[in-house]
Amino acid sequence: MQEFVRERASELGIPGVAVGVWANGTESFACHGVTSLDNPLPVDPDTLYEIGSVTKTFTATALMCLVAQGQVELDAPVRRYLPGLRLADERVAAEITVLHLLNHTAGLDWALLEDTGAGDDALAAHVARLAELKLIGSPGARASYSQAGYNLAGRIIETVTDLTYEDAVASLLLRPVGLEHSFFLDAEVMTRRFAVGHNPGPDGELAVARQWRRWRGNNPGGGLVSSVRDQLRWARFHLGDGRSASGQPVLPADVLRLMREPTVALRGTTLGDALGICWFLRDVDGVRSAGHGGSAHGQFAELLTVPERDFAVVSLSNAGPDGIPFNQAAVRWALEHYLGVVDRDPEPLPHDPGRAREFAGTYENDAMRFVIATGETGMTLEVGIKPEIRAGLTNEAPPDYPPVALGLLPGGGDEYILIEGGMKGQRGFFTRDASGAVVGVDLAGRIATRVLTR
Structure with a gap:
């Protein structure tokens, strides 16, 4: 795996990558390159990357902890927990449920790109502006990926726990699962080794993406910074019985399995055949996988599990746009070499x-x-x-x-x-x-x- 990672990253010109695999009861890691072209440090399994939308798996799992505790109901209207919610359409605001947010069927467009500050009220301020967001359909009518929907879900976590989103996720998940290299706030990241993203400039040469983080109100949809070691541990938790590595109960195993049950079918997308509760579900060469990807400022993440084979692979890269094909290649290599599972693209028709x-x-x-x-x-x-x-x-x-x-x-x-x-x-x-x-x-x-x- 190390040889493949080195060769593929070099071929695509990715400054720094980290890949982890859980197979046959063993963790394996392969890292290559540096954190930054401007200020290079070697990438290792504990190097922090922005994992973008893989954060949504934490938001969804935190909400499912509250479901398991009887504090939240999946089929309850969002207004039970956020009575002041206002959207562009009053009917939609009244009808959307918690599950609609978690499987992207709320009818909300993609995202509200507004910086609402870095204070503890950032997420509340973000949600207060969602009336400005376009709606794309009725709740439950179809799936359409929505960053705004997950930020709204994060606000439910805040109101139910009476904590900030970041503190709630740390309390419910990060500390119990033992994720010691996963953080939301810049002050927690800056004293550790972290990767920066890169994008091609006008001359085609890679340059550091100077905006390293997005605003705090976007944290539930994509704000976590984490390492390949922690992400593999996170995948193993979802493959397990709901207990942490130390045996601490975190979430009942049947709730973890419920998150991987289809809730809505998907059509014509690489993401999957169906959505569970957050997880994209896809049949690959005869086995069912559950995964999620993410991107943020020239950094890319991919996490894929195969529950029936107790297998997981994580790939992190720090350059766009070729970080996406690198992660895809790493995941496919791991599937084929560890499981004998081959994932191929369909062939297009001749041009008409x-x-x-x-x-x-x-x-x-x-x-x-x-x-x-x-x-x-x-x-x-x-x-x-x-x-x-x-x-x-x-x-x-x-x-x-x-x-x-x-x-x-x-x-x-x-x-x-x-x-x-x-x-x-x-x-x-x-x-x-x-x-x-x-x-x-x-x-x-x-x-x-x-x-x-x-």
């Missing part, structure tokens, strides 16, 4: 210019813009932050992705796959209205609405 033209256009959600273009030889997808959103950001934002080739997949279901670049292998699909017109596109579980035809 006539069919491709009906998909060309611009699509947007609350923060992102997707531009799909087509010609005689193929289709491309360009992904970026909306210009008006980028102009309003006070800190450095990641660069937009350059156009990459995509191909439609067999089956006639309007599904596609990206076939090059840092997002190679990512899958999505187009949606149509009742008349059959293409009105939206999904990528990485997020819906974007068509705003312009090219």
Whole structure:
């Protein structure tokens, strides 16, 4: 594994990576490279990385601790715990449940990109502004990945425990599970060895991503900083009986299993075939996996478990956009070499210019813009932050992705796959209205609405 990690990271130009595997009752680690191109330190299993949306597994598990304690009900309306909740639609605000937040079916758009400060009231202030967020559908109608939904879930944790989100998660999970290298606050990170993200500059050369952290109000959706050793221990906890390594009860085993039961089906996405409670569930070469990925400021994380084989793999990398294919390659290598499980991308259809033209256009959600273009030889997808959103950001934002080739997949279901670049292998699909017109596109579980035809 060390040889593979070194060769693949070098090939993709990733400054520093860390991979961990739990298999056959043994932990194995492979690390390569440095924390930063500007201030390099060797990466080791305890080096801290921003794990982005893998944080959502902690938010969901903390809420399930409160469910197990009888303090929260999954099917209860969110307003039972947050009676002052206001959204763009009063009916949605009244109807969404805790489970809707945890399986991304609340009807909330992706994210509210607003800095509400670093104080203990940051999350409350973030939730108070959710009335500004666009809604994409009725609660329970469909899954669409929502950062805002998980930040709202984090606020429920605060109100029920009467603690800050960070203190509640530390009390419910980090300390009991023994995660000694996992932190939310910069003051806890800065005295330890941590990686910084990197993104390509205008000349194509990697440079340190100077905005190292996002605002505190985003912590439930993506704010944890952790090590590969801690993340592997976290995966092992979810594979176990609900006790910590020292035998301390943390969560009943049947609740952990419940989190891996399908709650809503997914279509045409690399993320999975279904969503459990937070976990993306996917059948890979005949075995069921449960996992989650994350990204933050030029850092990327991937955590995958195979419960029936008591197996887990974690991969962390610190450069975009190729940190994504590095993590995917590391996970696939581990699956094949430890379990004999082979994960392959489907083959796209030959390009059809006539069919491709009906998909060309611009699509947007609350923060992102997707531009799909087509010609005689193929289709491309360009992904970026909306210009008006980028102009309003006070800190450095990641660069937009350059156009990459995509191909439609067999089956006639309007599904596609990206076939090059840092997002190679990512899958999505187009949606149509009742008349059959293409009105939206999904990528990485997020819906974007068509705003312009090219």
